[in-house]
Amino acid sequence: MPPPDPPKRKKKYPFLTGFGVGSLPPAFDLALRWGLTLAVSVLLGFFLGRWVDLKLGTTPVFILIGVFWGVGGSFYSLFLQVKQLEKEEDKKSRESEDP
Numbered sequence: 654m655p656p657p658d659p660p661k662r663k664k665k666y667p668f669l670t671g672f673g674v675g676s677l678p679p680a681f682d683l684a685l686r687w688g689l690t691l692a693v694s695v696l697l698g699f700f701l702g703r704w705v706d707l708k709l710g711t712t713p714v715f716i717l718i719g720v721f722w723g724v725g726g727s728f729y730s731l732f733l734q735v736k737q738l739e740k741e742e743d744k745k746s747r748e749s750e751d752p
Contacts, residue, residue: 683734691727698723 702719706712 679738683738686734687727687731690730691724694723694727694730695720696723698726 698719698721699716700719702716705715705719709715
């Protein structure tokens with residue numbers, strides 16, 4: 654007869670699921686990725702808009718368009734990342750419910 658399984662310990666911090674060596678918890682990972690995406694896309698939009706403004710001789714028009722384009726793109730990226738995270742969570746919950 655095989656030995657009985659050891660008792661499972663309750664996790665001290667259940668909100669840190671998926672935390673392992675070299676990885677971050679999903680919420681921190683999402684916040685970090687979105688923050689970097691926002692910063693990079695806004696700066697890229699600003700500098701591209703500034704370059705176009707210098708070439709065309711207009712002052713704030715393309716800078717503003719570039720910044721708003723960067724903010725919109727980063728929010729779209731956040732939407733896609735949250736949608737993907739929800740799919741992964743649904744898949745994990747279905748797998749844990751199935752016997």
